[in-house]
Amino acid sequence: MPRRRRRRGERRVGVVPEKRCFSPPEGESKEVVLRVEEVETLRLVDLKNMTQEEAAREMEISRKTLWNDLKSARKKVAKALSEGLTIRIEGGKYQLK
Numbered sequence: 001m002p003r004r005r006r007r008r009g010e011r012r013v014g015v016v017p018e019k020r021c022f023s024p025p026e027g028e029s030k031e032v033v034l035r036v037e038e039v040e041t042l043r044l045v046d047l048k049n050m051t052q053e054e055a056a057r058e059m060e061i062s063r064k065t066l067w068n069d070l071k072s073a074r075k076k077v078a079k080a081l082s083e084g085l086t087i088r089i090e091g092g093k094y095q096l097k
Contacts, residue, residue, distance in 0.1 A: 011037040011069070012060045013094045023086035032080045035092030038073035041066055 016036055023031075037059070044055035045066075056066040080087045 009061065009065070009093070011040065011065075011092075011094045012058070012097050013037055013040040014058070014097050015040070015043065016096065017089050020089040021086065022080075024084045026084065029086075030083075031086035031088050032076040033088045033090060034073055034076055035069075035094075036089060037092045037094045038069050038076070039089055040094070041070040042073050042077070045070055 013036055017039055040059065041055060044050045044058060045052060050058065052063055052066055052070070056063045059066060077087065079085065
């Protein structure tokens with residue numbers, strides 16, 4: 001029996017980035033897309049130095065969900081930086097606080 005995927009629940013975000021596209025000067029056409037809630041996990045954990053538990057509570061999600069979003073965001077940013085790709089922020093399932 002195939003494994004069923006769970007539906008993505010809404011995350012609470014405090015800030016939607018004003019600038020939504022970052023690209024290398026060469027204008028590389030390939031890009032990675034970060035969801036708004038992935039950027040929020042980076043902001044809370046890596047910029048505001050919150051623990052994952054604190055950030056999960058702030059976003060009203062489980063620590064596991066926060067960890068999955070954080071891991072995904074870090075991987076996308078690392079790929080973009082190491083390969084010179086454009087980073088675009090769009091989409092996701094979130095609600096502004």
